[in-house]
Structure formats: C-alpha cells, structure tokens
Amino acid sequence: MISIKIILSCSIILSNFLSCSQTALPSGVKANAASNTKENPYYSRTDTTVLQVSDAEWKKVLSPDVYAIAREKGTERAFTGKYWNFTGLGTYYCVACGNALFKSDGKFASECGWPSFFETIRKTSVTYQEDNSYNMERIEVNCGRCGAHLGHLFDDGPPPTYKRYCMNSIILEFEPDTK
Ligand code: FE
Numbered sequence: 001m002i003s004i005k006i007i008l009s010c011s012i013i014l015s016n017f018l019s020c021s022q023t024a025l026p027s028g029v030k031a032n033a034a035s036n037t038k039e040n041p042y043y044s045r046t047d048t049t050v051l052q053v054s055d056a057e058w059k060k061v062l063s064p065d066v067y068a069i070a071r072e073k074g075t076e077r078a079f080t081g082k083y084w085n086f087t088g089l090g091t092y093y094c095v096a097c098g099n100a101l102f103k104s105d106g107k108f109a110s111e112c113g114w115p116s117f118f119e120t121i122r123k124t125s126v127t128y129q130e131d132n133s134y135n136m137e138r139i140e141v142n143c144g145r146c147g148a149h150l151g152h153l154f155d156d157g158p159p160p161t162y163k164r165y166c167m168n169s170i171i172l173e174f175e176p177d178t179k
Contacts, residue, residue, distance in 0.1 A: 001106045002150050005150075009044055010087065011053075014143040023069070026062075026088060027149075030035060030078065034054070039061055039063070040061040040062070040096075042061065042096075042097050042146065043098045044094075044097070044098045045099075045100065047098075048099070048124075048145060050144070050145055051097060051145055051146045051147070053146065055071045056116050058070065058071050058096070059071070062096055066095055066096060066170060067172060069149060069150075069168045069171045070096045070143075070146075070148035070149055070171055071148070071149070073133075073140070074149075074168075075151075075168060076114070076168045076169060076170050077113075078112065078113025078114060079113040081114060081115065081168060081169025081170060082106075082169045083090045083115040083167075083169040083172055083174060084110075084112075084113050084114050084115050084116075084169060085109070086174070087104070087109075087151065088104060088174060088176055089104045089105075089176065089177050090104050090174055090175050090176040091103055091104070091121070091174070091175050091177070092104070092107075092115075092135070092172045092173065092174055092175075093172070093173045093174075093175060094143040094145065094146060094148055094150070094172070094173070095150045095170070095171055095172060095173040096143065096144045096146050096171065097143060097146035097148065098116075098145075098173075099122060099125065099143050099144060099145035100121050100122070101125050101126065101143070101150070101172070102117045102119075102120055102121060102125075102165070102167075102172075103118060104119055104177075106118055106119040106120070106121070108157070108158050110164065110166075112166060113166075114165060114166050114167060114168065114169070115167045115168075115169055115172060116152065116157070116164050116165065116166055116167070117151055117164075117165040117167065118157040118158055118159075118160075118161045118162075118163055118164065118165070119161050119165075120165065122144075124144045125143075125144050126140075126141050126143060126144050126150065126151040127143075127144050127147070128140065128141060128142075128153065128164075129142060131152065138152045138153075138154075139152060139153040140152055140153075141153050141165055141167070143171075148173075149168075149171070150164045150165075150167050150168065150171050151165065151167040151168050151171075152166050153165055153166070155168060164171075
C-alpha cells in the first residue's frame with residue numbers, strides 16, 4: 001500500500017514538473033519560430049511593400065499569441081515579455097511581417113516592464129493612430145508594413161527624442177548583429 005502511495009506521489013510530482021516546464025517556455029519563442037517558416041507567405045525582411053491582408057488570413061498564418069497582439073490590439077502583461085530588460089545588440093523586426101522596426105541603440109532601460117525605444121529605424125517603420133480606448137488618450141503604434149498593433153507612444157522618453165515607444169515583446173523578433 002505504501003509503495004502504491006509512493007508511486008502515485010512520484011507520478012503527480014513528475015506531471016507537475018512537466019506541465020511547469022511547458023508553461024515556463026517564453027511565448028515569443030514559438031511565435032518567432034513560426035514566423036520564419038513558409039506558413040507565413042507575407043514575411044519578408046527585404047520587401048517593404050505595404051500589405052493589405054485580412055484578419056481572417058492573418059489568423060491562418062500567425063500563432064494565437066501573436067494574433068492577439070497584432071490584430072486584436074492585446075497587451076502582454078508587464079515584466080513577462082522576453083525583451084523588456086534585454087540588452088542584446090541588433091535589430092528588432094515585426095514578427096508578423098519581417099519589417100525592420102528598431103535598432104538596439106534606440107532602446108533604453110525603462111522601468112515600465114515592456115521593451116522601450118526612443119526612435120524607430122525609419123520614419124516609415126511604423127504608423128500612428130489615436131487610441132481613446134479604456135478612457136485614455138493614447139497614440140497607438142502600428143507596423144508600417146502589415147499594420148500590426150505594436151504598442152503605444154508616450155512623451156516620457158529620454159533625449160534626444162523624449163519619446164517612449166512602449167512595445168509588446170511578443171510582436172518583436174530580435175536578430176543579433178553579426179560581428
Ligand atoms: Fe509587420
């Protein structure tokens with residue numbers, strides 16, 4: 001009887017460990033990997049043509065967590081994304097379409113819990129839209145190529161721009177500089 005109890009306890013501990021291991025995976029890992037496969041025909045790091053793709057089509061090619069941010073304007077929980085305190089040197093692309101958005105030298109350490117930048121790579125990297133949701137007056141920042149929701153723009157950034165592009169890690173894809 002005791003041995004049955006021991007076996008049962010061990011299997012419960014093992015199954016808990018396995019489920020914790022799965023949930024501990026950063027959500028962006030799966031999304032980033034999926035974006036670079038042939039399953040997403042709109043992804044390109046060289047083609048800057050503005051895309052006109054329906055949400056129904058995006059739903060087919062984006063992972064659910066990317067879709068929730070990109071097309072449903074979701075927000076990841078603060079301090080949970082993979083890039084909020086990341087300091088690697090390189091380029092950040094839109095994970096949905098491959099558009100170059102930010103360089104690491106335009107990123108700064110912010111205490112807000114989301115990756116924060118003070119400037120984009122090009123003026124056309126992003127577009128802006130008024131956002132009055134949740135009884136707030138904010139500027140929404142979208143990808144200049146695919147229109148994906150990226151985050152919001154605030155006026156409390158560092159010099160020289162004094163802007164803070166407050167982004168969701170899930171919609172970003174980091175590529176390190178080659179030495
Ligand atoms: Fe995009």
